[in-house]
Amino acid sequence: MTEITVKTDRLPPAIERFVIAWGEMGEVWGVNRSVSQIHALLYISGQPLSAEEIADRLKLARSNVSTSLRELLSWSLIRRVSVLGERRDFYEAEADVFEMVRRIAANRKAREIDPAVAALRQCLAAAETDPNVPGATCQRFREMLDVTQAVSKSFDEVIDLPTPILAKLIKMGAAVVRLAGLTSTRRTKRSAKPPT
Incomplete structure (x- = not known):
């Protein structure tokens, strides 16, 4: 008897649950749901996938997939890979979970903490030279800047471990x-x- 394998685009339930959950978590963290779901699919699939395969498996528009892939590439969470005999681009996720978390943390720091430090420095510098700003206000700026810089430094130290x-x-x-x-x-x- 010959075994026949039928290819289906439906994801196994466990993978589908993971992709949906990762998408929901991404939204809580301020990341587009599609971006998070594509990342989850690439992380869990264990093999490179083309944009077309991603769109088919997740039932997403091809344009949405392209935009999401660009964002994931900018975060260095996925990479473009070549597949022998294929002209299309394929994508795979960083498989090392610690490296993945490290990259997410570094990107979040660059997008959230670093601009906060820069803004607080500017506010403090402006406040210290403005005679209309009370000393107590300058002190609050200074305290907030000190804490934010300490968090930033600690973040860097942990990421670099x-x-x-x-x-x-x-x-x-x-x-x-x-x-x-x-x-x-x-x-x-x-x-x-x-x-x-």
Whole structure:
């Protein structure tokens, strides 16, 4: 008896659930749903896909796929690859989850934190030279800039950690805080017993 394989464009349920969930999470993070779904499909597929295949599998317009692929390429989350015997472009996602997270974090920092630091520096510089701006306002600008710069520096340090160290750090979780001798003020306040 000969085995016949019927090719279907329908995604297996587990992959479909992942693609839908990744698209919804992307929207929460401010990323277009189609961009997130295409990224999810390429990440989970394990093989390069053409824009046409992506459009067929996700039931998206070809123009939407092209725009989304350009955005994913700009984030360095996917790459264009050649397939022997094919003239079309194919795409594959970064398979290393730590590298993927690192690239997302670096891009988010560049698009969100770095402009905030630049804006706060400009506001502080303008406020310090304007006699109509109260000293307390300058101090608030200074404090916000200090915190934002500290977050930016910490972000850079974490992003630059080698993957094995980053993986260990993530697995350690709250143990890192305890090891450093630090405690969360929120947790301390919640767990503090009322005075007797």
